[in-house]
Each structure stands twice: as C-alpha cells, then as structure tokens.
Amino acid sequence: MENIGIIYGKNSILEILRSKKRNINRIILSKNCGKDAKTEEIISLAKENKIVFQFLPKEKFLKYKDCNHQGVIAFVSPVEYVEFKDFIKKPSKNQYKRVIILDGTEDPHNLGSIIRTAVCAGFDAVILPERRASLCSAVVEKTSAGAVNHIDIIKVNSLLNVVEALKKSDFWVIAAEADGRNNYFEIDYTSMNFALIMGAEHAGISKTLIKKADFLVKIPMFNEFNSLNVSNAASILMYEAVKQIMQKSNLTV
Amino acid sequence: MENIGIIYGKNSILEILRSKKRNINRIILSKNCGKDAKTEEIISLAKENKIVFQFLPKEKFLKYKDCNHQGVIAFVSPVEYVEFKDFIKKPSKNQYKRVIILDGTEDPHNLGSIIRTAVCAGFDAVILPERRASLCSAVVEKTSAGAVNHIDIIKVNSLLNVVEALKKSDFWVIAAEADGRNNYFEIDYTSMNFALIMGAEHAGISKTLIKKADFLVKIPMFNEFNSLNVSNAASILMYEAVKQIMQKSNLTV
Numbered sequence: 309m310e311n312i313g314i315i316y317g318k319n320s321i322l323e324i325l326r327s328k329k330r331n332i333n334r335i336i337l338s339k340n341c342g343k344d345a346k347t348e349e350i351i352s353l354a355k356e357n358k359i360v361f362q363f364l365p366k367e368k369f370l371k372y373k374d375c376n377h378q379g380v381i382a383f384v385s386p387v388e389y390v391e392f393k394d395f396i397k398k399p400s401k402n403q404y405k406r407v408i409i410l411d412g413t414e415d416p417h418n419l420g421s422i423i424r425t426a427v428c429a430g431f432d433a434v435i436l437p438e439r440r441a442s443l444c445s446a447v448v449e450k451t452s453a454g455a456v457n458h459i460d461i462i463k464v465n466s467l468l469n470v471v472e473a474l475k476k477s478d479f480w481v482i483a484a485e486a487d488g489r490n491n492y493f494e495i496d497y498t499s500m501n502f503a504l505i506m507g508a509e510h511a512g513i514s515k516t517l518i519k520k521a522d523f524l525v526k527i528p529m530f531n532e533f534n535s536l537n538v539s540n541a542a543s544i545l546m547y548e549a550v551k552q553i554m555q556k557s558n559l560t561v
Numbered sequence: 562m563e564n565i566g567i568i569y570g571k572n573s574i575l576e577i578l579r580s581k582k583r584n585i586n587r588i589i590l591s592k593n594c595g596k597d598a599k600t601e602e603i604i605s606l607a608k609e610n611k612i613v614f615q616f617l618p619k620e621k622f623l624k625y626k627d628c629n630h631q632g633v634i635a636f637v638s639p640v641e642y643v644e645f646k647d648f649i650k651k652p653s654k655n656q657y658k659r660v661i662i663l664d665g666t667e668d669p670h671n672l673g674s675i676i677r678t679a680v681c682a683g684f685d686a687v688i689l690p691e692r693r694a695s696l697c698s699a700v701v702e703k704t705s706a707g708a709v710n711h712i713d714i715i716k717v718n719s720l721l722n723v724v725e726a727l728k729k730s731d732f733w734v735i736a737a738e739a740d741g742r743n744n745y746f747e748i749d750y751t752s753m754n755f756a757l758i759m760g761a762e763h764a765g766i767s768k769t770l771i772k773k774a775d776f777l778v779k780i781p782m783f784n785e786f787n788s789l790n791v792s793n794a795a796s797i798l799m800y801e802a803v804k805q806i807m808q809k810s811n812l813t814v
Contacts, residue, residue, distance in 0.1 A: 319788075421790040421793055424789060424790055424793070425789055425790070425793050427783075428788070428789050458784055491804075493808070527800070528807060530681065530683025530803070531680050536677060536678055536681050536796070539790070539793055540792055543789070543793035543796050543797050544797055544800045547780070547797045550781065551801075554744070554781060555746070
C-alpha cells in the first residue's frame with residue numbers, strides 16, 4: 309500500500325541510519341551540501357551499512373525544492389507500524405506502560421512534535437486512528453526529527469475498540485479536556501499503566517472516547533484566552549508524568 | 562518601518578476584534594467563506610466597532626492562496642511592541658513577574674505557539690532580539706491564534722543588556738540547557754520574578770547569556786534521543802512554574 313518514502317534533512321536521516329530500523333534504499337547528497345559533522349557521519353554510516361550514496365548536482369534536487377532537505381535525501385522503506393495486539397503482549401521498558409492516543413490530530417507538524425516528546429518522555433507507543441488523522445508522511449518524519457524510529461507507532465481502525473482493549477489490559481484512561489474535572493497535576497501517574505488521549509486541534513476528543521475515560525484532566529489557564537497548541541498541551545501532560553515518576557523513584561536521567 | 566499587516570484566519574481575526582488592541586483598517590470576506598458562528602461573530606464585532614467589511618468574490622483571494630485564510634482577511638496595524646523600559650516599570654498582574662526570553666527562535670510556528678503558551682500560563686512578557694529572530698509576521702500571528710494581542714511583546718537590540726537590566730530589577734535568570742545542572746522541576750518558581758531563556762532550535766542559548774544565568778535547567782530525557790521541539794520544551798517549563806504557583810497558593814483557575 310505504501311511505497312518507498314523519501315526522508316529529507318540531515319537530522320532525520322542520521323536518526324534513521326543510527327536506529328537501523330528501516331531499509332534505506334539509497335541516499336543522495338547535493339554536491340553543495342557542505343562538509344559538516346552531520347554530513348560526514350551520514351556518509352560514514354552509509355559506508356558502514358553498505359548503503360548506496362551518490363553526490364548529485366544541485367539541479368537534481370530542484371524537484372524537492374518544497375522540502376527543507378539541506379542537500380540530503382534518503383529513499384527508505386515506509387514507517388513500520390506496530391500491531392496493537394503485538395504491542396499489548398510486549399513487556400515495557402518501564403515499570404508501567406504509558407501510551408498516547410491522538411484522536412484526530414490533523415496537522416503533521418503537531419503529530420511529528422508529539423511523537424518527538426513521547427520518545428523523550430519514554431512513552432511506549434503513539435496510537436493513531438487509521439482514517440482522519442495525519443499519518444506518518446515525510447513532513448511528520450522531518451518534524452519528529454526521526455523520533456518515529458524510536459517508539460511504537462500503532463495505527464488502528466477504531467480508537468474506541470482500542471481504548472476498551474486497553475482498559476481490559478489494566479490501563480487507566482486519561483483524557484485531556486478543557487472542561488476536565490481535575491487539573492492535570494492532581495493525578496498520580498506513577499503507579500499505573502495509562503493511556504493519555506489528546507483531541508483534534510479544533511474538535512477536541514470525540515464524545516464516545518470521553519465517556520470511556522477514567523480521568524478528565526484540564527490544563528489551567530491564566531487568561532480567558534484558552535487555547536494551547538495540541539503538541540504543547542501533550543508535552544505538558546507527558547512531562548508531568550515523567551516528573552512524578554522520576555521524583556517517586558529518585559531516578560536520575 | 563512596519564506597514565499595515567494582514568491577519569488571516571477566523572480565530573486570529575476574532576481575537577484581534579475582541580482584544581480591541583489593534584486598529585483594523587478593513588476586513589474582507591470571501592463570498593464562499595460560510596456562515597458559521599465565527600464568521601457571524603466577526604461580522605457583528607466589525608459592525609459594533611464600525612470597521613469596514615466587504616464580501617468579495619473568491620477570485621480576489623487568489624493572491625493570498627499561500628495563507629490558510631479560511632476566506633477572511635483583515636488589514637491591521639502592526640503588532641505594537643512594548644518598550645522594555647516601560648515594561649519594567651509596570652506592575653504585574655501576578656505577585657511576581659515572569660517573562661520568557663527567546664534567544665534566536667527562527668521558526669515562526671514555534672514562536673507563535675510559544676507566545677500562545679505564555680499567554681495561557683499567565684506570563685507577563687515575551688522578549689525577542691530585534692535581529693536574527695523570527696518577528697511577528699502574519700504566520701506568527703496565525704500560529705499564535707491571536708495570542709500576540711494578550712501579552713507584552715518586547716523587541717530588544719541586545720538580549721545581554723536586557724538580562725543584565727532584569728537582574729538589577731530583582732529578576733532571577735533561568736536558562737534551559739541540555740546540560741543543565743538541575744532538572745527543571747527542582748527549581749522553586751513561586752517566590753521570585755524570573756526570566757526563562759530558551760535557545761534557538763539548533764544552536765541553543767548563546768554562551769554570553771548562559772554565563773548570566775542563575776540556574777541552568779535541563780529537561781530529563783528517557784532516551785538517547787535528546788531533542789524536544791523548542792515550543793514543547795518552553796511549554797513544559799512554563800507550566801511547571803504555573804503548577805508550582807497554583808499548588809502553593811491553592812489557586813483555582
């Protein structure tokens with residue numbers, strides 16, 4: 309269904325090379341792309357992993373002019389989505405599993421940067437609905453700075469079914485809602501598997517999912533102006549969990 | 562120096578109309594822009610404030626096709642920047658003043674969404690360097706969803722001078738740095754005026770500013786993958802302060 313994708317930008321390509329999770333068909337570099345440390349590392353990793361790379365004149369990059377490619381483009385296998393049923397069986401690298409569910413986040417920049425924060429915050433997975441949502445396009449890969457290769461990305465037909473399955477597997481469900489009952493920092497995130505649901509940029513979380521939530525949490529606002537960007541809101545919530553977990557276990561990272 | 566700017570998108574224009582902080586020269590609406598609640602409110606606020614508005618055929622919007630204008634464009638006076646010397650004399654609406662300083666954030670989407678979080682988190686001001694940084698373009702206004710009208714935006718020649726002036730005015734300076742000494746949540750934000758400095762997307766904070774900081778804070782990472790988007794990092798830090806302040810004063814918002 310999905311064909312070879314292109315990944316552009318030095319950071320994204322380095323991440324893919326380092327993660328070794330994806331098949332890279334070949335890499336093209338502009339003769340003008342500069343000889344900085346990142347480019348050197350790309351070339352050395354490509355050699356090490358026997359990946360074809362070519363230096364091409366900058367004219368060959370004209371058709372990619374809408375991408376901020378920095379003179380480096382990789383042709384790679386598509387993001388490998390993880391099956392929910394496989395994810396649920398796997399052990400977590402953490403004491404408890406934590407996942408984020410995006411109910412219809414449409415903007416690929418937001419999706420990319422949420423995936424990035426989820427990786428930094430040590431989440432186990434990002435769950436997306438198959439339809440409606442912005443899937444892992446090249447923009448998402450670029451915005452996520454390659455984070456898509458460090459976390460399980462799960463695409464599902466029905467978020468409702470998945471939320472029900474999570475609850476049966478001993479997950480607590482936390483939904484972020486402007487009218488939430490609790491401030492987000494009033495929940496104890498340290499002693500449970502949990503799924504955090506974030507809504508779409510304008511519509512919020514669908515009512516059927518809200519009904520399944522064990523906690524509805526809000527982010528308090530100091531102004532009438534009540535509208536955080538969804539990736540910022542997601543980051544605030546994910547890092548509250550990180551902080552509590554670290555403080556509880558005296559973890560140092 | 563700056564001429565009349567254009568603001569596009571229904572939310573941004575509504576915010577500007579509601580804030581009454583900016584002179585709106587006129588508003589144009591596409592005949593195809595739809596009669597939803599937001600459009601109705603735009604029209605009714607325009608009437609109330611005697612602002613000229615016109616319905617134009619969609620062809621007239623072709624030259625704005627690169628903007629996601631949703632069929633509504635306003636021609637407005639530019640963002641009114643606040644002078645640092647005026648800001649420092651003003652009383653805060655909070656017990657202590659809190660400001661965020663952006664040392665060279667280049668991406669207008671990031672700048673816009675940082676301003677948005679700063680408003681939600683009740684910060685007093687956003688301070689930007691005059692050169693190098695992405696200033697308040699139409700993209701920033703759009704991404705900030707109109708937040709630029711709810712907070713003091715201060716543009717300065719030298720961030721170093723401003724940081725020194727802030728320190729003389731009883732501000733503590735907190736710089737976000739990947740190699741920071743403390744985790745961001747180990748600082749007590751509740752009993753001081755503070756300035757939070759965020760760095761540029763790639764280069765981080767300039768060394769001269771780092772040297773002036775009273776605290777260097779880091780956001781802990783659960784993965785080798787060490788790179789949060791700057792607007793997400795800023796949001797995590799700003800909301801840690803909000804949370805501490807609310808918890809200390811039993812504030813409910």
